[in-house]
Amino acid sequence: MxxxxxxxxxxxxxxxxxxxxxxxxxxxxxxxxxxxxxxxxxxxxxxxxxxxxxxxxxxxxxxxxxxxxxxxxxxxxxxxxxxxxxxxxxxxxxxxxxxxxxxxxxxxxxxxxxxxxxxxxxxxxxxxxxxxxxxxxxxxxxxxxxxxxxxxxxxxxxxxxxxxxxxxxxxxxxxxxxxxxxxxxxxxxxxxxxxxxxxxxxxxxxxxxxxxxxxxxxxxxxxxxxxxxxxxxxxxxxxxxxxxxxxxxxxxxxxLAAVPVLGSAGIPEDLSQQPALLEVRNLSVRFALRSGWFEAGKNVHAVENLNFDLRAGETLGLVGESGCGKSTTGKALMNMLAYEGSVKLLGQELNGLHGDALQRVRRDVQMVFQDPYAALNPRKTIFELVGEPLLIHDRLPNAPRRERVAQLLHQVGLPADAMARYPHQFSGGQRQRICIARALALNPKLIIADESVSALDVSVQAQVLELLEQLREEQGLSYLFISHDMAVVERICHRVAVMYGGQIVEIGRRDQVLHNPQHAYTKRLLSAVPLPDVERKRDFKSLLQEFRTPSPIKELGFVAPVQQFVQVSEEHAVAT
Amino acid sequence: MSTAVALLRRPTVAVSLLYIVLVVVLAALAPWLSPFDPSEQFIEGLSMEGAPLAPGDIYWLGTDLLGRDLLSRLIYGARTSLFIGLVANGMAVLIGTLVGLTAGFLRGWLGSALMRFTDLMMAFPALLLAIALSAIFQPSVWIVALVIAMVNWVQVARVIYSETIALSARDFVAVERTLGASSLRILFSHLLPHLLPTILVWATLGISTTVLLEATLSYLGVGVQPPTPSWGNIIFESQTYFTSAPWLVFIPGAAIILLSLAFNLVGDALRDELDPTLQGRS
CATH class of the missing domain: 3.40.50.300 (P-loop containing nucleotide triphosphate hydrolases)
Structure with missing residues (x-):
């Protein structure tokens, strides 16, 4: 020095x-x-x-x-x-x-x-x-x-x-x-x-x-x-x-204790014998690209032929960089946009549901968004917000609703007097707890967490991850955990699916995918994560070359080549 | 209740409300409160040269060109102006909000059709439209109010439309969908409260433009028919004598400005009181 x-x-x-x-x-x-x-x-x-x-x-x-x-x-x-x-x-x-x-x-x-x-x-x-x-x-x-x-x-x-x-x-x-x-x-x-x-x-x-x-x-x-x-x-x-x-x-x-460190998690609990809760087959999402009146239209292939299972009680991580289609997948599973292919929840087909049937499924699948402040209507009290699903689905009267909301708030570690307050009176972490309480209101089986902890400070992030983990065990929940942060995914997920250009390129147990990556993209992704460890400074020189991502915009009638997977080990598959 | 108390505690709001109540009381009790018949032309109401009298002992606010008492005309005029201001503007805001909200929330072909119609109405000269409508129907205060509403709703619809689109893109609306909330619930329980500030601003600011538009229509002979006074037509009848008899323009002008200012201040305060995020963290 x-x-x-x-x-x-x-x-x-x-x-x-x-x-x-x-x-x-x-x-x-x-x-x-x-x-x-x-x-x-x-x-x-x-x-x-x-x-x-x-x-x-x-x-x-x-x-x-x-x-x-x-x-x-x-x-x-x-x-x-x-x-x-x-x-x-x-x-x-x-x-x-x-x-x-x-x-x-x-x-x-x-x-x-x-x-x-x-x-x-x-x-x-x-x-x-x-x-x-x-x-x-x-x-x-x-x-x-x-x-x-x-x-x-x-x-x-x-x-x-x-x-x-x-x-x-x-x-x-x-x-x-x-x-x-x-x-x-x-x-x-x-x-x-x-x-x-x-x-x-x-x-x-x-x-x-x-x-x-x-x-x-x-x-x-x-x-x-x-x-x-x-x-x-x-x-x-x-x-x-x-x-x-x-x-x-x-x-x-x-x-420093709160920072998740990539490479520190061991082999997760074995859930391979659990029945599948969610089966996704050939899921594709396309958006039509508006063009002039006399030009041929084009399609954005946001998600292409996705196949995966989510087991009961499991947390599956969906990781990838922006534009890889991970959030679109989450929205498709929530029936928030039209898709092709099949999604089955406990054997029931979700594609094409509407009206009362869709309403019943909404009970079982809930979503927690990235920005808790944006996801909470600032003009409603916490009681109104957390109690709303109970009102929509069960028409629960005021008194029992109040009781249930208090119980939910207790579950996510918030005091009961939070009910009368408004979202802006809480900190970021508390707001995300409120969102989680709302998602839990109808006792769902599956929660889709779309970058749910990405906007939070690390110390708060650690607490929210702990809460999610605890709720999963207590209530037998399953999570589809969408994130760009490898270290967080490693900490909470049993299995990890890596998405690239709208497709899954590698899927397997967290230790298999994150500690022994096989696909070139997974390797590249993992080599870019900065580690909070001074002794292991990384050399990013090889990453300086731009990696060409294929454009997702395709002519009408384009059919993506079928992906071939190689089984690395029992649960670990990688696209060739 | 607490909202009302909090509102009255603001001095500007208290004064504004006082003025609004005063105008309302004057309008309601016009036959008993006005010193003279508003349509009666007094010989002694004009000077030797035939000019109107300045404010004085007998005619407190002076007289107009025909020797009528200005104060009495103002009091009776408050009836017309208040009615037009509230009813016409209320209708305009209601229509505009409904059209904007529907178009912004539903989008699709219905939304496009509604907004193209709005654009068409906007491009059409407002006065020409008003004159055409008034010519078709027999003029009455109700028809004038309707005509003004037909002209004024377009701006409201445009603003509400774009705000609804921006609001619909926010996460909490997406959350409502994932919870299974119906469109009506999202519209009225979640979107409308956010639009309230805009609606209030239009509802209060619009009153003054409405009163003035009524005056214009009266001037063109398609508005409120003489001798019925309205604040607007008092100004228009007297505007050419502005230099020799300024009170005939200034006094009703001040009445209009004060009324819209009062509504505006109350609306502003109401908006603040109704927004929980402005009350800070606790």
Whole structure:
């Protein structure tokens, strides 16, 4: 470590940020050294993003900084005039935001946006600017640079947009790059690419990186120094090895214990003798693509020929990256969209059901969504929300309904007085518990959990996973657990099915699929998961090449070739 | 009940309600409260040169061009204007909400048909439509209200339509479907409460435009027939004498503005009181 023999390039000294009387960042200090990476880790509400905005001078108007200093090259940024800060922004301090789509101007080409940034800070000729832009895009390993320069943001994939964002931030060779959750909105393989890219650029340009993240895996992969924040305060500050090996603060210990670690789960309980609850055969979902009046139509093949069984009492994980068709599968099973093929619940065919017959099936199959706040009508009380299925299906009168709702709330670990309150009065984890209580109201046999814990902080996530597990055992539930997070899937599922391009490419027991992957895509996916283990830093270089995903848009009448499966072991099958 | 109490505790709401009640009482008790007959032309109500009198001792708010008492005309005019404002605008909001909600929720061919019809109505010049309708039917206050509703519902339908589409895409609506809720239940129990703020804004803001549209129609001779006074036609009768007799325009104008402001403030407060998310965490 060269920390002692060089001077900090950016140091935050006893910084506090307040919104009115509410202190959201309290007495925060840290120092970033040249060529180093400092990670600020924390859960939502920890004040980590506000800190980055304070450094950039982009705090919202209502916020003020009653004390502290942010020193960059011997100047206190907080005392600079707005004009001087503008000159620093982009030139000496670059920033990357979480959402690459909303951070790029949709009406300007990539080339125009890059050139604009450069022109603002450096008096260069037209040719020199064009040259620098091209070089920068090459540095971020953008394929087909000339073509990209003339494209608009919507023509690029999410990963490529984030590369453009990085190129834009790095264009003036800033001394400090601030990245606020730069990979949170991205798929895991794209995340690995972006992380690798940031490592390379740091080497090449000698930039100091301030990385803000909630993901301890990303911290372990990237950080030299770590600041752990919680509710505006620093819980712990340590070099990365020390932090992971011997965490000092109780909060850090709790946080690290809650992080699911891929590869840690053993062989699950054997359920292979259980009868099948759900049998899915040749399930396909197509969406017609609207085109002009005189053009031939096209179809989006979202799900193609899916076959799997879900056994009673089992949790089956459906994993894959965005666009692989996993959520569409969940919706088809809920009869929320039209599909082809057969889905049988306890031997009863679900395809084509409507009216009363569908209503009866709805009792047995319930769904828990990703965003609990969006899934709860904000104008209804918890009693109305959780009691609604009882009202719809059983016309249960007020008094017994109240009793049942209290019982359900108790089951999911919420106090009975929650009934009179509204969704916005609860935290994210509590809201998801409310959604689970509602799904349980009719004693279903199967719950489809679509990314149900993805929006939650890790410590809350662990609690909700525990609750799901406990409910499964108590009530004999089965889950179809749809997720993009391998580590979470490994923790809760008995079996795992990996989806790619609308098809299952590998299915088997969790230890078989996740510890001994056979399909190229499963391998690629697993190699991209960052591990919260400093001793096992991953090399993402091989992932930098774009993996071609076949387009799901097909001409009318297209028939997908039938998949051939090889049986690796008794329960483990892989597509060839 | 608690909502009503909370509402009255806001000073602006209390004052607004007071004004609305005052107008309603004046309108209801017009024959007893107005000092003169609103249609009677007084010789002494005009000056020697034949000009209307400014506000004074006998005619508190002055007289109009024909020597009629302005205060009496205002009080009687409140009857027409209040009726038109509430009934015509109420009908417009009701029709607009139903059309927008149905089209936005059902989509499909019915939704498209409804919205294309709405677009057609929107593209049609509103005044021409109003004149045509008034020409077909015998003018009466009810017909005028109906005509205004026919012209005004389109904007409401457009706004409600797009809001319904946005709301239908939210997760909690998807959840309701998975729970097996019927369309009617989703519409009335889950979508309508979210549309209430918009509906309230239209219901209150629309009153002033309605009163003014009635005035326009009266001016063109297809609205409320003279000598029946309405706030709108008082302004239009006198607008050319604006410089010599400004009170004839200002006083009824102020009455209209205050009325729509009062409704608007009450509507705003009502919207806030009815939204549980604005009451903070506890």
């Amino acid at each position: 060269s920390q002692n023999d060089s001077q900090a390039i950016l140091s935050v000294q006893r910084l506090s940020i307040e919104f009115g009387a509410k202190r959201v960042v309290d007495d925060l200090s840290f120092a970033l050294y040249p060529r180093q990476t400092l990670c600020i880790a924390g859960e939502s509400g920890s004040g980590k993003s506000l800190t980055s905005l304070a450094i950039m001078g982009l705090l919202p108007k209502q916020a003020h900084t009653p004390s502290g200093a942010i020193v960059f090259e011997n100047r206190d940024l907080l005392s600079l005039a707005e004009r001087e800060r503008q000159q620093l922004r982009g030139k000496d301090i670059g920033m990357i935001f979480q959402e690459p789509m909303t951070s790029l101007n949709p009406l300007m080409t990539v080339g125009q946006q890059l050139a604009e940034t450069l022109r603002r800070h450096e008096p260069l000729s037209r040719q020199a600017i064009a040259k620098r832009c091209r070089e920068m895009l090459e540095a971020v390993r953008m394929p087909q640079v000339e073509k990209r320069l003339t494209q608009y943001p919507h023509e690029l994939s999410g990963g490529m947009r984030q590369r453009v964002m990085i190129a834009m931030a790095m264009l003036c060779r800033p001394k400090v790059l601030i990245a606020d959750e730069p990979t949170t909105a991205l798929d895991v393989t794209i995340q690995a690419q972006i992380l690798e890219l940031m490592r390379e650029l740091q080497q090449q340009y000698g930039t100091s990186l301030l990385l803000i993240t909630h993901d301890m895996g990303v911290v372990a992969e990237m950080a030299d120094q770590v600041v752990v924040m919680n509710q505006g305060r620093v819980e712990e500050q340590a070099p990365v090895r020390q932090l992971f090996a011997t965490p000092q603060a109780a909060y850090t210990q709790k946080l």
